[in-house]
Amino acid sequence: MDYRTYLRYHPDANGYFGEYGGAVLPDNLKAAFAEITEAYQTICHSAQFINELRRIRRDFQGRPTPVYHCERLSRKVGGAQIYVKREDLNHTGAHKLNHCMGEGLLAKYMGKKKLIAETGAGQHGVALATAAAFFGLECEIHMGEVDIAKQAPNVTRMKILGAKVVPVTHGLKTLKEAVDSAFEAYARDYKDAIYCIGSVLGPHPFPLMVRDFQMVVGAEMRDQFREMTGLEPDAVCACVGGGSNSIGTFVPFLDSAVELYGVEPLGKGDKLGDHAASMKHGTPGVMHGFKSIMLKDENGEPAPVYSIASGLDYPSVGPEHAYLRDLGRVQYESVTDEEAVQAFFALSKYEGIIPALESAHAVAFAMRKAKEMKTGSILATLSGRGDKDVDYVVEHYGYGEQFEL
Numbered sequence: 232m233d234y235r236t237y238l239r240y241h242p243d244a245n246g247y248f249g250e251y252g253g254a255v256l257p258d259n260l261k262a263a264f265a266e267i268t269e270a271y272q273t274i275c276h277s278a279q280f281i282n283e284l285r286r287i288r289r290d291f292q293g294r295p296t297p298v299y300h301c302e303r304l305s306r307k308v309g310g311a312q313i314y315v316k317r318e319d320l321n322h323t324g325a326h327k328l329n330h331c332m333g334e335g336l337l338a339k340y341m342g343k344k345k346l347i348a349e350t351g352a353g354q355h356g357v358a359l360a361t362a363a364a365f366f367g368l369e370c371e372i373h374m375g376e377v378d379i380a381k382q383a384p385n386v387t388r389m390k391i392l393g394a395k396v397v398p399v400t401h402g403l404k405t406l407k408e409a410v411d412s413a414f415e416a417y418a419r420d421y422k423d424a425i426y427c428i429g430s431v432l433g434p435h436p437f438p439l440m441v442r443d444f445q446m447v448v449g450a451e452m453r454d455q456f457r458e459m460t461g462l463e464p465d466a467v468c469a470c471v472g473g474g475s476n477s478i479g480t481f482v483p484f485l486d487s488a489v490e491l492y493g494v495e496p497l498g499k500g501d502k503l504g505d506h507a508a509s510m511k512h513g514t515p516g517v518m519h520g521f522k523s524i525m526l527k528d529e530n531g532e533p534a535p536v537y538s539i540a541s542g543l544d545y546p547s548v549g550p551e552h553a554y555l556r557d558l559g560r561v562q563y564e565s566v567t568d569e570e571a572v573q574a575f576f577a578l579s580k581y582e583g584i585i586p587a588l589e590s591a592h593a594v595a596f597a598m599r600k601a602k603e604m605k606t607g608s609i610l611a612t613l614s615g616r617g618d619k620d621v622d623y624v625v626e627h628y629g630y631g632e633q634f635e636l
């Protein structure tokens with residue numbers, strides 16, 4: 232089946248990918264989400280909307296981002312040839328701007344004045360504040376006080392870009408409380424505002440919209456790789472937090488013979504609380520307004536999660552991933568903190584590219600798999616650049632001399 236045919240039927244009209252997805256919403260938000268769904272279903276077919284998004288991607292974001300052949304790293308690993316898709320070169324240094332610019336353009340077409348979202352580590356907040364500045368919209372980012380203290384540079388960036396950062400002071404003062412706070416603000420203000428989710432998560436239509444906006448990554452990769460080599464890669468991999476850069480990578484390859492691998496963070500190991508490997512250790516359930524695979528504590532509530540890469544520590548995964556796993560089309564593997572840091576140094580020292588710790592998970596898997604494959608090629612999505620991580624890595628691991636590369 233051509234992947235465009237797959238897109239027509241996934242998700243279904245109610246936002247389900249097989250048994251996963253949907254929209255489990257309080258009554259006061261049902262109308263607001265229905266309005267976004269209807270607007271998106273209309274606008275995504277508009278030539279004007281599509282052309283404007285294309286122009287933004289080219290002139291503002293700097294797309295297409297290149298695919299790069301890591302020849303020295305491949306030689307060092309000794310196996311399949313490793314290639315990376317350089318989303319670290321997308322404006323703001325990561326893939327998140329791909330869906331934030333789409334969400335901002337949708338807000339503009341819907342006549343909204345304000346973008347509302349929560350952020351954990353601040354990456355989504357910065358990308359959304361960038362989109363808001365571009366479109367001349369107000370931006371309100373809800374963030375736990377604990378995260379505000381930890382992520383000072385991103386808070387500064389959001390404020391420079393003109394966003395209002397709302398500190399959330401109740402409960403554990405982290406992402407979960409920030410989500411509740413952002414939802415409440417949106418429920419009060421939905422006539423003038425739009426809620427912007429930061430991954431392929433949440434109630435319908437977000438898993439659909441964010442996937443559509445991120446598909447530019449996989450579509451470019453497939454064309455660029457074919458142009459470079461005349462072939463399809465043998466395998467493709469991407470890191471999975473909520474699952475946006477990975478779903479955007481995978482979907483344009485669904486109708487090919489390419490093996491697809493999602494890479495989850497195994498953190499410090501398999502014990503609950505030490506990792507965020509939802510696919511490896513989770514079970515089906517409903518949280519944050521949708522059904523998927525999730526990590527639960529003994530009371531069935533979202534479990535505490537951990538990863539060295541703060542963009543990957545989410546206790547669930549986008550519903551389309553759960554569906555693609557059940558179909559057997561995508562395989563989910565995991566990489567520990569230690570392996571990710573080793574890959575962080577390997578890509579830095581052999582290729583001159585300092586990756587985000589999130590992206591280093593995909594690189595670590597590509598190195599492991601390349602060795603195993605011996606020949607052929609593996610193409611990894613490098614979701615972002617590592618500037619935000621260098622202080623933390625050096626403080627905990629020095630300059631990486633202890634790693635045998």
Ligand SMILES: *Cc1c(COP(=O)(O)O)cnc(C)c1O
Pocket residue numbers: 325326327354429430431470471472473474475476477542543587589590614615616
């Ligand atoms: C947020 C983030 C991720 C994880 O998000 P996904 O929705 O799983 O793509 C990965 N890499 C970087 C650089 C990020 O900022």
